Amino acid sequence: DAGVIQSPRHEVTEMGQEVTLRCKPISGHDYLFWYRQTMMRGLELLIYFNNNVPIDDSGMPEDRFSAKMPNASFSTLKIQPSEPRDSAVYFCASSRGYPVDEQFFGPGTRLTVL
């Protein structure tokens, strides 16, 4: 099992540009989560999906952030336009729903917005 796969691992972009982060969850997992990690705020849950359907996006900071899951094996997190305060490490995680099980995290995407 390859685990959760994220790409790119590092992204450097300029303010105002569009950024797209990608995630492939573990096969058979029906929950997918997007997190953001910063020194100031720690680990924040942005949005999660169940069976490809967005369930709770209350953690998405602004309308500039959007996430999609077109199928069970792929999800994207898009920031448009990006701002320097979006600089962080973004993690994708997946899990089974029942029994309540641990999450499996990807290696993260380190985003730097100049």
Add this chain to the structure above:
Amino acid sequence: GDSVTQMEGPVTLSEEAFLTINCTYTATGYPSLFWYVQYPGEGLQLLLKATKADDKGSNKGFEATYRKETTSFHLEKGSVQVSDSAVYFCAFRESYIPTFGRGTSLIVHP
């Protein structure tokens, strides 16, 4: 609301010292409890878990016991190694949404 409180770090120890990282939680029901570890430049990975009261989770010499009466899940290790240097996150999961603590950084010196 639901929350997890961890001791603030960094925790700095010498190799072979005893480790305790405290964790308490506030939840309405009977959650599953987890410790995750994050090594530098990596994602979080599960270290151990416990799913009901008095269960003890253990892995790689680390242990934690689910204490329902004190709503705690303290992480312990009898003899830490330099390779244990990482950030440790306490978490619980009562519904499908997990709740994480802020993380505790552990630094182990030779």
